[in-house]
Amino acid sequence: MDNIRAVIDTLFSQINSLEILQGKKWQDITLGVTEEMFCSKFLVENRCYTLDQVRELYHLFITDWISSPRECFQSRETDFFYVLLHFCQKTLTEKDYQPMCRFQDLLRWRMITYKLGEDLFITSFLAFNDRNAMVERKSFNWPVVLMQDNPSVTHVLRKGVCDLHFHLRGSSLNYELNWLSLMNDMKRRRTEFSHLQKCLSHKVSTADKEKWESAYLTTFKAYAIRYYLFLLVNNVAEAETFKKETLEKILWCEDEFSLSSAATYINLQIDKYRFIHGYKLRIRERSFCPDYAIVGNWENVKCENLAGMILSGERCLMYKMFHGIFSHEIHPEDKWLFYIYLLQKAQIRKELVQVNEKAGFSNFSDYERRKEIFIERSWGYQELIPKLAVSMAFSKGYLNYLECRITPKDTSRQLIRAVYTLERQIGQRMCKKSDAEKTRKHYYILHFIKQRDSRSDKLIRLPNKEKWEIIPCRHHEFRKKIKMQGKATLEALEKNTDLAEWIVGMDAANSELYCRPEVFGPIYRYMKQFCNSATDLSELGSEYYRGQRSLNFTYHVGEDFWDITDGLRAIDEAILFLNLKAGDRMGHALVLGLDVEAYYKHRNCRVVMSKQNILDNVMWLHRKACTLGIQLSANVSLELRNTFTRFYDEVYLDKRKKKFSHDEMDNRLVHGRDIDIYYRAWLLRGDDPVFYHNPLRQLEEYEYDTKWNVTALNTMIPDMNTSRLHETVVWLYHYYHYNAGIRQRGEERSEVLLTPDIIELIKKVQHAMRREIASKYIGIEANITSNHLIGDMKRYVQHPIVQLYSLGLPLSDKKGCCPQLSVSINTDDRGIFDTSIEDEYALLALALEKEQDANGNKRYMPRDVYEWLNNIRKLGFEQQFRKHGRVKHE
Structure with a gap:
């Protein structure tokens, strides 16, 4: 990470909001961030620096980066938030009134925004530019994940792409909806926060004896600050009264119990404003206000603009604060409160978006379990999750085909009801079948959720187990569960021709360390054999026969493993026990492309x-x-x-x-x-x-x-x-x-x-297995950002996709032994990893463009990269489970 990004990360993510609040240094140019505070927080995440080097960075911050960028003014003004512009002016641009990321800086942009979110940078950038142009923006409808300005990437994307690995409930505005839910209603939240408090990041990432207030108290203070700032920027007369009589009481509360009287008042005020003035979204003949801060006319909002509408209130608030700050219209104390709010928001964000650098599926699972922690009991936000997930995926116009992962149910009736509910929430029109087929671009894959055999684990750990004592088989209860779900799925497909058209495949997801492919062998083979067993298919006619299709199969494997041999064995087990064949796919399969020698060297063999x-x-x-x-x-x-x-x-x-x-x-x-x-x-x-x-x-x-x-x-x-x-x-x-x-x-x-000879054998087996899988025509679903964060790689260019498919790229080895497996680029959980299908293509393209050989020369020419990228784009369409003539690609 370069210096400016490391400084911004420290200032807006690592600083303890309680320290800033208790310091009360709102008149200080640094808003209370002292040199000692900065250095201690900086070194937690950047241990390669010495203390003296960090002090130099702090000095650079207060003498240069706290001033307006040189290219903007001859006489330089000073403000704490100018440090954001020193980064934004080099990475962002504007085209057709829309912000965009400069392609050459996309990796830098990604590395900092996945920690802090994009809107912090975009709103400050637009506010500064609009202030200089003496205009004030009214529209805040830019993409959730910004596009980049490289025409070559855009040209590839315009030909159409597909996303084949898309977990529906992990691909929405997961963090944003949780945050808006909190900022609009803090009543009866203690149970939710008690679950979150058990795994807060700052418990393990900060210095000993540092005082952190509870997540509930931090969020409640943010709740109050946000309401005050909203009143302030919208010139509501009650703003100053609220600040003196309510906000100050809340800010100086040291425990949750002292909030009671002030909490009752602010809850009442926000509820009143939300239901009287807040924008109402119509959902199933009911009205729902997702955020009291939403302003403007959003009548007849288009599906692709829904995310922009939901986020517009928070974006507008941040934009107006930055605009007022850069115009010197915001009082220093209010600027200080805004900074505290941003720190509090970042603190909660770290618990809902995977921003730490821990590898492994277990770390991801912690975030996955929390993805709806604050919206589980809110019907309005629950309705929005699937609708936003699908609408955002298609919003930029490049995605032609989408396979959404959802969980199976225990009975056919439950499954039919669940899928029809999703269809209604997503907004697919229930029109004539022929018309619906012309417009449909999204389909469903049901994925079993792998589970650890915890009951059996407890049983075998009981003392005095004799070696001949008989106990239930491994995953005894779980095997019965997936058998029931698999049979219910087939029953639903036989009963309902709509589901037979919409559900295109089966999968098994979640951590694979404690649930091997053998568990799913019987149910996979059963479903493969009987997925099109309706006895009267020929009597239904061609219109109905179209829906009765064989299911396709994919399986999460080779993503998380004890070592490379273990991961390769899991892939072999999946092929053998699940009877994977031509046209089936494997999700991730990272282990096939990892550098074996580097992997074991890193672990001291x-x-x-x-x-x-x-x-x-x-x-x-x-x-x-x-x-x-x-x-x-x-x-x-x-x-x-x-x-x-x-x-x-x-x-x-x-x-x-x-x-x-x-x-x-x-x-x-x-x-x-x-x-x-x-x-x-x-x-x-x-x-x-x-x-x-x-x-x-x-x-x-x-x-x-x-x-x-x-x-x-x-x-x-x-x-x-x-x-x-x-x-x-x-x-x-x-x-x-x-x-x-x-x-x-x-x-x-x-x-x-492991001896060197054994490691060399593992490498030979890995390479041979690549060729074996390629010969079986089994596809690989790559998920670039997900694999980067979960897998054993520090840089995007280390993703093994190039080792599996290189057609279009100059050969990096003299033997030219790349197996040319069928690989596709997908997003996985785009809400948890804060990405998009367009971003996945662009990040991979830039990583390859920047890659150098041993002599410091570019390893790949841009034309080669885009030819290779276009080839992979085509492979995605070859891998899709529902083949039809409507989805075309060049």
């Missing part, structure tokens, strides 16, 4: 995970290499076999104990000590474990007498029937699921040091 996972990974690496035709040296083969034997003995034979009992079981396990037999037992993991509780008898009596039984056993892997007749193989699979002692020992953690 050591991996830590459960003994069961180590055992499985070692076995899989050995057998997968052989399957792919990779020659193993004697040393590598011996090392893998020795590691396998060591962990097999510890987990399955409990070799730490000298005494054995239950001889029959021990004999079976001793025979399973062979890596090839264990591999055959691993291949059975796609089977429904219900049929392995008493395996020999159950398999002997197995009949294909129900739909479920037709697919409960995986028949797509060669020679599986032979394995099911092998006593040791089937009992190994039985013990994997049902034996308490084995599962307890398998959960123990261990560390393994």
Whole structure:
């Protein structure tokens, strides 16, 4: 991060609003930000600087960046907020009265705005320019994520793009709606804040003994400040009275209980203003005021402008404050209050938008769970979430096709009701089917939500578990749940031709570390087999037959993993156990393109995970290499076999104990000590474990007498029937699921040091798997910003998409061994990651343009980049699950 961005991040995100408030230095040019305060906060996020260097930066801030930019005036004025303009004047421009980001500065813009939001910079930039032009803006309807000014990127986008990985409820104005909900109603919020308080970022990111007030108290003060500033900029006569009689009491409250009397008054005032003067949005014959600060005439607002309308009140407030500040019309104390409000807003934003730099899905999950924390009980904001998500996606006119991820339901009736509700909320017209088909561009993919087997985990951790004790199979309850949801989905598709047209695929999302593909094998195969099983299709006629289509399948995999071998095994399991085939897709699959050597070097060539996972990974690496035709040296083969034997003995034979009992079981396990037999037992993991509780008898009596039984056993892997007749193989699979002692020992953690030869083998397997997947015509859904924030990469250019598809780019390796997999660019959770499909293309293009080779020369020429980008754009249309003639692309 360059210096100006680091300074702005510190000033508007890291500073404690309580310190500024208690300092009462509103007459100070720095609004109370002392050198000591600045340095301590700056060093928390920027540890590569020395204290003396940070002091120099503070000196530069108060002597130069606090003055108006040199190119704007000959005589330089001073103001705290000019520091924003020193950045904005170099990164933003205006075209046709709309702000835009300069393409060459897009990465800088992205890195700071995803932490602070775009509107802080845009409103200050526009206010300063309008002040110089002596005009005052009335329209605040710019895109939620700004476009850039590169005509080459725009030319690619104009040909049409699609977004195939779009989680509907995570792709709306998630933070903004939460914030507006708080700023319009702070009644009965303590329970919501108690949930948020458990995981506040500042608890782990600031100095010890620093005093932070509760999130509830901070937000309530912001609630009061915002109302006062709104009255102020709109010249409401009661502003000064409110400030003296109410606001000052609230600001100096030190605990939540002392708010009571003032809180009652301000709640009443805001409610009154909101319902008398606030703009009313019509939703289902009801009226809803999303924000009392919305001004202007928004009658007959178009769908693509809805987000602009919702945000216009907050944008107008910030713009008018900046306009008044730069025009010297705002009193210094009010400017100080505005700064406190911005700090309070940023503090809550950090809890709802993933702005920290922690990798891994667990960190993302914390944000994902909070995405609707303050709007769950508000029907109006709940109605807006899906409508805004879809309208924003299509608002710029470049998106031609959208696949929205939603969750399945337990019954067909619930699913039908849920989808029709979404259709109404999104605003799709319920007109004649032929007319609706002409206008439809969005479809649905149902995604199961992966869950950790917490009940089973607790059970196996109970003391005194004997090694032969029988417990429920892994994910016993969860398997029943997804079986019920899968059957309900097929029933709904058979009952309702609309849903059969609108629902185009199935997926399984959420953290994959504790829920492997084997869990979904039976239900995926069942749905693949029977997704178009209606008996009377031929009698429905062509108009209805169009809706009865086979479902398509995708699966989140290779995004989060214990190590690269573990991630590659998960991908292999998904293909084998879910029976993924040509036309199916995998979400993320980052592990296929990571730099293996750099990954393990960063971890000192050591991996830590459960003994069961180590055992499985070692076995899989050995057998997968052989399957792919990779020659193993004697040393590598011996090392893998020795590691396998060591962990097999510890987990399955409990070799730490000298005494054995239950001889029959021990004999079976001793025979399973062979890596090839264990591999055959691993291949059975796609089977429904219900049929392995008493395996020999159950398999002997197995009949294909129900739909479920037709697919409960995986028949797509060669020679599986032979394995099911092998006593040791089937009992190994039985013990994997049902034996308490084995599962307890398998959960123990261990560390393994990987030798250079093993790392080189992992690299060879990874490259071979790329070619294998390409030959199967399975697509990859890349999500650039999501992968950048969740995955193991610090820069956009490190995204592995180039390793998977390079057609159009000059070869970066002499062998030219890129597998040319089918990859697409998507957004994932655009609301949580604060991105857009247009931004994803532009950020990737700029990252590649800026990439240099070892000699400091540009690695890729711009024309090459845009040819490559256009090729990927086309691949997106090839991957879409609902193929029809309406969506065209050049």
